[in-house]
Amino acid sequence: METTRQRIAATLREGPATASDLGESLSLPTPVVYDHLEHVSRSIDDDDGDERFLVAPPECRDCGFDGFDDPVNEPSRCPECRSERIAEPAFVIR
Template sequence: MREADETTRQRLTDALRTRPATPSELASEFDLTTGSILRHLEHVARSIDGTDEQMLVSPPRCRDCGFDRFDDRLNLPSRCPECKSESVAEPVFTVERARE
């Protein structure tokens, strides 16, 4: 099972190198749950730390009031803490070369 996890994480990393994606898009592409994708993304972020790459995260954003200062960017909030709306856009992830 460990080998399968590494393969999935490598494929996720490769996908994020080519284009930004939300957890739902990745879950659909890799036939996994969004929770599983988020756990894999946490590991990917740790594994590329200290390399010439970095994971960039565009935070979740409330579609109604624009709030985007969520505490945990590796999470799918169910509603906005500011206006209580349930219309919250997912975070968007990408992997890029670190700029010096």
Template sequence: MREADETTRRRIADALREEPATPSALAVAFDLTPDAALGHVEHVARSVGGNGEQLLVAPPTCRECGFDGFDELLNRPSRCPSCKSESVDEPTFTIE
């Protein structure tokens, strides 16, 4: 594993301890793509458990019908499986 990845993951974890963030917000803050930010968040989710902390995820939510029962919480869905709307808010992550 590259040291730069570890540093980015540590910085992402520290940021999520301070305030909730979406993949897009993390991508902007850390100069990543949203998909790369999600990859880092997945790793952070596995590593924080050893500290007695946990990654909390507010699920993606459809702005049209309110659906929030997405199967994969660590994902940026492109559309709602219920109403097929493409107006879906990203998940929000925080560490507590």
């Protein structure tokens, strides 16, 4: 039986997904998924294998800002224009 983190990693090996996508497919709340993603990213990066944990950063839908300081997080507001219309980050393991 796989752990939650192993299931998240397996899903991300199939293709990109947001935390909301993962939460929906694994029946987990989105904040819990973000906690697991932190650990999955560290385990992939610590592993000496060829895999990489990649993040398409969140992006403001109003001004296009994508320089958020923590890409493995869902910001609530854009620091540039203060918009709350932020596209979720997407994750993948390649």
